[in-house]
Amino acid sequence: MKLRGLYAITDSQLLAGRFLPYVEAALDGGVTLLQYRDKSDNQAQRLREVEALLHLCERYKTQLIINDDAELAARFGVGVHLGQTDGPLTPARTLLGRDAIIGSTCHAQLELAEQAASEGASYVAFGRFFNSQTKPGAPAADIELIRRAKARIKLPVAVIGGITLDNAAPLVEHGADLLAVIHGLFGADSTQEVSRRARAFNALFSSI
Numbered sequence: 071m072k073l074r075g076l077y078a079i080t081d082s083q084l085l086a087g088r089f090l091p092y093v094e095a096a097l098d099g100g101v102t103l104l105q106y107r108d109k110s111d112n113q114a115q116r117l118r119e120v121e122a123l124l125h126l127c128e129r130y131k132t133q134l135i136i137n138d139d140a141e142l143a144a145r146f147g148v149g150v151h152l153g154q155t156d157g158p159l160t161p162a163r164t165l166l167g168r169d170a171i172i173g174s175t176c177h178a179q180l181e182l183a184e185q186a187a188s189e190g191a192s193y194v195a196f197g198r199f200f201n202s203q204t205k206p207g208a209p210a211a212d213i214e215l216i217r218r219a220k221a222r223i224k225l226p227v228a229v230i231g232g233i234t235l236d237n238a239a240p241l242v243e244h245g246a247d248l249l250a251v252i253h254g255l256f257g258a259d260s261t262q263e264v265s266r267r268a269r270a271f272n273a274l275f276s277s278i
Contacts, residue, residue, distance in 0.1 A: 073193055073226040075102035076271040077248040082108045084256055090122055095261035097130040099268025102248065103171070105151055107137040120146055133171055140165050149192070151175070154182065159189035173228065178211035180219060187223050194223060195250060198231020199241060203253050216244040235270050242274045
């Protein structure tokens, strides 16, 4: 599967009360990867939501990724995204198998991306590129980092951090394969607007 296009990431607070309708609206507009990101300790709710997302992703032929929880990903047979505090990727690759999509947070450091690639990552994620509501204190990444990463690492490059339709085009032009978006996609007033934004993000890739 070619990893290129919109990478939608859920936010349980932002999507409170409209979780599934908004996610389905995004999928309807076109999503390459959907990451379930939930930092709560409510295991029953997490299981319910992952199960519901899996059904939606199967219907829309989208790959589901779980944030930070390889065991939950293994339970549902989906991929995982790991941060730098989640340990090496190798155990997750062993647990999930050769074909699972495993992503790695690399902040603004090429060295972390090279390490992730050697440990079996499917894609590397750099950020933040703009001011982020989700991680306001994260170190800033330079847009030229995308070009340097593409030259040194033969993996898809995801970019994250404050990405909106107003600032995403240069990231794609510099070689970003996946636009990871939270507020810029789901911070909308209606499901129709979520779908419109999803289509508009994907259109950036077809114009390059």
